[in-house]
Amino acid sequence: MEVESILKILVLVIGFYMSWNIGANDVSNAMGTSVGSGALTLRRAVILAAILEFSGAFFVGSNVSETMQRGLIDTDMFLTEPMILILGMSGALMGTSLWLQIASYCGWPVSTTHAIVGAIIGFGLTIGGVEAIQWEEVTSILASWVLSPVISAIFSYIIFSVLQKKILYAINPAGAAVKLLPYLSMVVFAVFTLSLIFNGLENVNVALSFPQAVLIAISIGFLAFGATYFLVRKKAKSPLFQTATTHSPQSVVSLDKAIKHLQRVHANTVEGPHEKVSNIINEVKTLSAKLRKETSFSERTSEYKTVENMFVYLQILSACFVAFAHGANDVANAIGPVAAVLDIIKNGAISDVATVPSWLLAFGGLGIVVGLATWGWRVIETIGKKITELTPTRGFCAEFGAATTILLASKCGLPISTTHCLVGAVLGVGLARGIRALNLGMIKDIVLSWIITIPASAIMSILVFYGLKTLFSYMNVL
């Protein structure tokens, strides 16, 4: 009994550490762009992310957690010796956190999801052999790792292409945006609601059939349509979106003339005055450049600027969507194995069905929030400064594409990497000519991280497993 309590506390602590890690590192994916584009202040971003990560974890987190618990290895193999499974799952958790620690120390781009899946498979293979692995499930997970970035890319490519055709390529982009925005927000809200309420409210004892859920989602979508319609119309009329020209273009032209005359003086003088004139020219030139930029900027791009301003709201929405989806998918990395261990300890044997207690989901969600509050906000700030390329229109497309994919995967109980989905989605926008420059070398890094992470965390987890086993056999538990 005492040993079991020790184990219980141990896995809970490591599970918390893992969820802390997820909150500290990965939440920035969702919120970084919104902070970078100035749509959200850091404080607001952190609060929003905390709420949505937690609700994602709490409401939709169970599907993937169950996969982690029972989908990867055939737990029936361990019916006679549940202690081995306990040690194995604990080993997988510890091995993964060790590997993540090493990887983040060295700055390698690794995915928590891949690490934990690799660790569980690794220990399953060593202890139970090839038959212990549920190959069908594992294959579909591996396939989803390759497919999820591709699907994200396709989604975001399609959404951005629609935006291009309907808004960016329109003769009056702002007017077109006013027309299209309500539809977009309808889609976002409908998808979001559907993912939340269909099979998502079990933890609060509300079960809805699929048609019911669809009906509710569609009505929420229509509400969002109406609300956005009025908001956008009001915004479109408000002075915020009417760019004022503070400098007349004439003053720029006059300055240019002055420069020309000064240059003539410059060419005809020597030494003392020559130097002085060249200084004056430089000064006038900077002033003229500044005025020119300001004047022409508001003149030329007022429409696109208006569009970007309107999309700020949608970008915030899609960022929340990503945070929610992320919580739903990644909380399992931390608490899936914990659930397995606690289940065995509680029942004294391996139970038939995988269950994840809702308090554990809340526990994982809390870990993510704490990670976000203690460390994650820094990462959000850094990322926000680095990703300035994702303007609201681009950011919205990438985030919406990624979030939809992640939620789909979560619903299917597939643990995938949210980072890779987002990378795929950004590439999708880039393929539609939406981003200035993309570093395709990143794809190589991602593939490399798959190849390295899985065996590395598997080896770690096996080592920890044998360590624990030796330790516990000294304590005469086995």
Place this chain on the structure above:
Amino acid sequence: MISIARLFGKSPFAPLQTHMKKVTLCIEKLTSIIDVLPKMDMEKVEKLSKELSELEHEADITKNDIRNHLPKSIFLPIDRSHFLEILSVQDSIADKAEEIGILLSMRPLEMLPEFKNDFELLYRKNAEVFWSAKKIIEEIDELLESSFGGIEAEKVKDMVEQTAFKEHEAVQIHHKLKKELFSKGNDLPSPAFYLWLSLIEQIGMLSMLSEKLANRIRMVLELK
């Protein structure tokens, strides 16, 4: 995580505009050489021409810098080869300006009174074509914002057409001046005649290259 940030490569479009600024400096320097020509002050011309060569060299450095920092793994919204072509045409304008500057510093230019006005007009018109092409390069930020389509692309298309029209005007002056040279060139010593001929040819290249640059931008537009 950080991998998202690393996904965004360094955009070469801002350096392209920086390069354009350096090319512009070359053209401005050439303009000041043309301005001092009537004074027949060879020392001054030579000095300015040297400065022009230095500016051209700076533009070259920027160009090579852009080329070197455009690794194969960078994905751009426009074709790589189109981008490099734009850069190369843009740089050739600076080369041409330098060449003209050097030609002018070869020997004092005997200005026939009949040529004076047309020669200045020829240069001004060619420079005008260049300025108009330069304005198009300045539009690149907006083009990127609109993914090279829509109203912005229409606007740039108009600008390209205007540039082409100005080039046409420049060519007409070019022909007129050449005709005058061949009819009145008898009075000129042969080195002077040859200098004049080369000058007219080379200055004419300025507008040709500028129009080519404008058309290269036209090629990447997404027009309906």
